[in-house]
Amino acid sequence: MNIHEYQAKQVFARYGVPIPKGKMIEKAEDARAAAQEIGGNIWVVKAQIHAGGRGKGGGVKLAKNLDEVEKYASEILGMTLVTHQTGPAGKLVKKVYIEAGVDIQKELYLGMVLDRTSEMPVMMASTEGGMEIEKVAAESPEKIIKVGIDPLIGFQPFHARKLAFGLKLSKEQIKHFGKFCKALYEVYSNNDASLIEINPLVLKGDDTFIALDAKMGFDDNAMYRHPEIQEMRNLDEEEPTELEAGKYGLNYIKLEGNVGCMVNGAGLAMSTMDIIKLSGGEPANFLDVGGAASAETVAKGFEIILRDPNVKAIFVNIFGGIVRCDRIANGILEATEKIKVKVPLVVRLNGTNSAEAAEILKTAKIENIITATDLADGAAKAVNAARGV
Amino acid sequence: MSILVNKDSRVVVQGFTGKEGTFHSEQCLEYGTNIVGGVTPGKGGQTHLGKPVFNTVQDAVEAVNANTSIIFVPPAFSADAVMEAAEAGIKVIVCITEGIPAADMMIAKKFVQKQGATLIGPNCPGIISAGETKIGIMPGVVFKKGNVGVISKSGTLTYEAANQVVEAGLGITTAIGIGGDPIIGTTYIDLLKHFENDPETEAVVMIGEIGGDLEIQAAKYIKESFSKPVVAFIAGQTAPKGKRMGHAGAIIAGSKGTAKEKMDALSAVGVHVCDSPADIGKKVKEVLSK
Numbered sequence: 311m312n313i314h315e316y317q318a319k320q321v322f323a324r325y326g327v328p329i330p331k332g333k334m335i336e337k338a339e340d341a342r343a344a345a346q347e348i349g350g351n352i353w354v355v356k357a358q359i360h361a362g363g364r365g366k367g368g369g370v371k372l373a374k375n376l377d378e379v380e381k382y383a384s385e386i387l388g389m390t391l392v393t394h395q396t397g398p399a400g401k402l403v404k405k406v407y408i409e410a411g412v413d414i415q416k417e418l419y420l421g422m423v424l425d426r427t428s429e430m431p432v433m434m435a436s437t438e439g440g441m442e443i444e445k446v447a448a449e450s451p452e453k454i455i456k457v458g459i460d461p462l463i464g465f466q467p468f469h470a471r472k473l474a475f476g477l478k479l480s481k482e483q484i485k486h487f488g489k490f491c492k493a494l495y496e497v498y499s500n501n502d503a504s505l506i507e508i509n510p511l512v513l514k515g516d517d518t519f520i521a522l523d524a525k526m527g528f529d530d531n532a533m534y535r536h537p538e539i540q541e542m543r544n545l546d547e548e549e550p551t552e553l554e555a556g557k558y559g560l561n562y563i564k565l566e567g568n569v570g571c572m573v574n575g576a577g578l579a580m581s582t583m584d585i586i587k588l589s590g591g592e593p594a595n596f597l598d599v600g601g602a603a604s605a606e607t608v609a610k611g612f613e614i615i616l617r618d619p620n621v622k623a624i625f626v627n628i629f630g631g632i633v634r635c636d637r638i639a640n641g642i643l644e645a646t647e648k649i650k651v652k653v654p655l656v657v658r659l660n661g662t663n664s665a666e667a668a669e670i671l672k673t674a675k676i677e678n679i680i681t682a683t684d685l686a687d688g689a690a691k692a693v694n695a696a697r698g699v
Numbered sequence: 700m701s702i703l704v705n706k707d708s709r710v711v712v713q714g715f716t717g718k719e720g721t722f723h724s725e726q727c728l729e730y731g732t733n734i735v736g737g738v739t740p741g742k743g744g745q746t747h748l749g750k751p752v753f754n755t756v757q758d759a760v761e762a763v764n765a766n767t768s769i770i771f772v773p774p775a776f777s778a779d780a781v782m783e784a785a786e787a788g789i790k791v792i793v794c795i796t797e798g799i800p801a802a803d804m805m806i807a808k809k810f811v812q813k814q815g816a817t818l819i820g821p822n823c824p825g826i827i828s829a830g831e832t833k834i835g836i837m838p839g840v841v842f843k844k845g846n847v848g849v850i851s852k853s854g855t856l857t858y859e860a861a862n863q864v865v866e867a868g869l870g871i872t873t874a875i876g877i878g879g880d881p882i883i884g885t886t887y888i889d890l891l892k893h894f895e896n897d898p899e900t901e902a903v904v905m906i907g908e909i910g911g912d913l914e915i916q917a918a919k920y921i922k923e924s925f926s927k928p929v930v931a932f933i934a935g936q937t938a939p940k941g942k943r944m945g946h947a948g949a950i951i952a953g954s955k956g957t958a959k960e961k962m963d964a965l966s967a968v969g970v971h972v973c974d975s976p977a978d979i980g981k982k983v984k985e986v987l988s989k
Contacts, residue, residue: 424801426881426911426948429808444953461805502802531774531947532800561945565937576879576945577853577908580934581976584958587937588975596938598945629855629862631838661858662838685859686977 311528314358316407317542318524321501327493328520332409334358338384344408345379352411355382357403360547362442362525363393369403372411379408404546412520417510418477419443419454420491422498424505424529428458431498433465433491435473439510465495482517490519501539502532551614558610559600567592569696570615570624570653572608574599574633582627585685591693594621605641612649623654625692627685630661639667643674654695656680658688701828701873702848702893702900703791703817704767708832711759711789712737713780714771716747723771723795723836724748730833735763756787769825769834770794777821778803781884785814793834794821794884801947804882811884818884822946824854824876835876845870847983848894850887851906852879852946856934856976860904863980869987872900879908879946887917891925902928902987904979905970907961909935910949914961922968928986929970932979933958 313321316334323329333344345353357369364370369391371382383406392400417439425432436454438446446453455476457469470488479487490511498506505527512522533540545553555562561576565583569591573579576598583593595615599607608626615621628638638659646655655678659667671681680695682688710727714720715737725748728734736751736759743754753759756768768784770777770793777796784792785807792811799821811818819826825835829844841858843865851857857876864871875890877883887905894900907914914933921929936958938944940951951957966972973982 424881427916429805429882447953461802462809499802502800504801529801531798532802534775535800563939563942563944565939573855575853575855576949577851577856577906577934578859578976580908580938580944580949581856581859581932583937584934585975585977593937596942596944629858631836631841631855631858660862661841684977686975689977 311530311533311543312360312547313526313539313542314360314405314544315356315524316358316405318526319521321497321526321539322521322524325493325497325500327490327497328518329524330410330412330520330522332407334405334407335383336387336405338380338387341380341383341408342376345373345376348408348410350410353379354409354411355379355386356407356409357386357389357391358405358407359391359396359401359403360544361393361395361401363395364391367391367393369393383408401547412512412522413515414512415515416513418513419509420494420511421507421509422494422503422505425458430458430460432456432458433469433473433495435477437477443507443509459495461499464499465492480517483513486518501536502529503527504529551617555597555610555614558607560607560611560614561596561598561600562614563596564618565593565595566620567594568620568622569692570594570618570621571627572597572599572611572615572624573627574629578627578629582625582689585689586625586693589689589693591696594618605644608638608641609645609648612645612651616649616651616653621653622698623656623692623695624651625688626655626657627688628659630659630664630667634663635659635661635667636663636670639670643670643676646676651678654678654680656682656688656692656695658682658684660684700897700899701831702890702897703873703875704826704832704834705828706731706733706831708767708791708834709733709735709763709765710767710769710832710834711735711756711763711765712769712771713756713784715739715752716742717771720771721748726836726839727833730839732832732834735759735765756784756789760787760789765789767791767834768793770796772796774798774800778807781807781818782810785811785816785818789816791817791819792884793819793825795823795825795836796820797822799880801881804880808882808884817889819875820878820884822880823878823883824857826873826875827871828873829871837874837876841865842874843870846872846899846901848872848897848900848903849874849906850890850903851876852908853906853934856906859976860906860932860979864904864983867980867984869983872897879948881911881948886913888920891917891920895925895927900927902930902983904983905929905931907931907933908946908949909933909938909944909951909958910946910956912956915964918964918968918970921970930973930979930982930986931965931970932973932976933961934976
């Protein structure tokens with residue numbers, strides 16, 4: 311789960327991570343009052359979407375007077391912002407954040423992420439603030455300083471010193487930087503974050519630090535213990551079909567191809583997409599119906615797959631383990647009665663009671679069901695069926 | 700022979716009397732697993748499925764000499780259950796539960812290591828030594844006895860692979876689902892070390908997926924220290940970047956953790972990498988007939 315910049319900054323503020331004064335608005339007519347409330351004589355107007363690269367896409371503007379604040383807010387609200395992270399369709403901007411301008415001495419980068427190799431969070435800093443950090447990592451990895459933080463000891467002053475000396479900060483700056491990093495670690499560990507990025511982190515003229523941007527992602531598995539973070543979830547930013555599938559215990563991700571897939575288990579579901587591609591087709595989706603596929607979940611799965619008009623055939627690939635194949639076969643029959651699946655349905659059931667399952671499907675004599683004996687056979691038949699062969 | 704668990708493993712089920720715990724304990728007992736008891740706090744002294752129920756893992760260790768545990772408790776309590784087992788002296792801890800916070804697992808894993816125990820999972824189908832013991836939720840019938848070891852991040856894909864190996868006329872020594880979470884107790888390397896020392900295992904099937912770099916670490920280890928043939932398949936060649944594909948750990952972050960990167964690393968060290976998940980059984984057969 312991700313949250314908006316203005317929300318991440320609210321979390322930062324609770325832990326004493328310095329942020330500029332700001333206010334989120336949803337109507338352009340509120341812009342002027344917001345800017346007046348913030349005070350000062352320079353403001354930044356920022357689109358709030360869950361994607362980076364907003365500045366380049368025209369979603370961040372510097373306003374030098376109240377008229378400009380209002381003008382930029384009305385331009386940005388309602389625009390469809392396309393950045394390197396939104397995909398070509400872009401994202402509709404429904405919220406903007408108006409923030410006080412900051413006196414910038416230098417722009418840096420500071421981030422935290424769970425490092426799967428060392429199995430602990432790492433804090434990363436770089437002098438290359440404002441740049442795409444992926445690009446820095448690829449082109450000049452020596453410019454990124456990393457420290458792993460063992461959760462058994464938490465954040466210690468030496469962690470901060472390692473980063474600070476790497477950034478070549480002055481003695482006065484190091485003092486402020488250490489406090490900043492310590493507070494940021496608290497934000498990360500107390501909220502089960504999976505990612506924090508501050509890009510840029512600004513070194514101000516008075517040698518203190520402030521988070522000019524803020525990006526936060528969280529460990530979905532831990533959200534049950536953070537109701538206040540869960541409340542920040544913005545469903546507008548998520549794929550509606552994926553959300554609906556989730557309610558039924560289905561894991562669905564839409565792709566671009568025309569062969570729909572229904573599979574039990576995430577690994578087998580990914581492999582099914584792969585073998586469709588290897589057989590000359592393109593998968594239309596990832597769909598894991600879970601370990602306990604029932605007639606109801608199968609029916610819902612068909613319904614969701616068929617909402618995508620590109621789908622020309624569906625490949626049902628089930629390896630029955632504890633869930634018996636005969637039950638799944640009956641589930642498919644019930645589901646096709648309910649849902650009226652018109653496209654060809656290639657069914658491969660293997661594992662426990664697969665012979666009985668094959669018999670059930672044969673006896674039912676449903677015209678558009680094509681049975682397959684194994685993974686390769688099923689993929690080939692599904693790809694052909696999608697082509698109309 | 701087998702690795703880590705065998706017919707003598709004395710298994711205690713944590714979360715024994717719950718719905719999942721009960722169902723899968725029955726399945727394991729049917730397979731022949733030596734379940735010596737279960738733990739459900741507050742139900743100590745009762746009998747369930749004909750086995751004693753204890754309040755704590757420590758009680759089960761003292762009363763019935765349990766040395767292996769399988770965990771079916773809800774995600775919010777799983778890390779605690781793992782640490783309780785490790786503290787009580789359990790040697791092999793199998794955690795089936797999906798959805799455990801990564802921060803909890805970071806701590807639990809460190810404690811398990813300190814105690815000298817082996818943690819399998821979480822978010823995994825468990826471990827099975829064919830014909831001896833099933834400590835997991837996999838369909839036992841698929842795993843016929845033979846000479847091939849299986850290590851996999853996935854559940855049903857493991858059954859698929861084992862089934863192909865069996866249909867090719869071969870069988871399984873031990874199959875382990877290591878789990879699809881970002882932090883897991885046992886990795887490919889840990890298990891390859893065991894398979895290297897198991898005289899009955901003649902080849903290993905390694906099933907990976909997108910996300911993280913465990914497969915790449917394994918490639919380095921195989922190059923330096925593994926003498927038996929390895930057949931590998933990596934799921935997610937067609938997975939889009941930045942999307943979590945079912946498993947918490949199955950995500951391509953930036954350009955890291957792609958299937959191609961892993962397949963190339965494994966091929967480079969002489970692992971037989973299958974492009975298609977339908978070729979795993981055939982490939983093992985081919986490699987072993989050389």
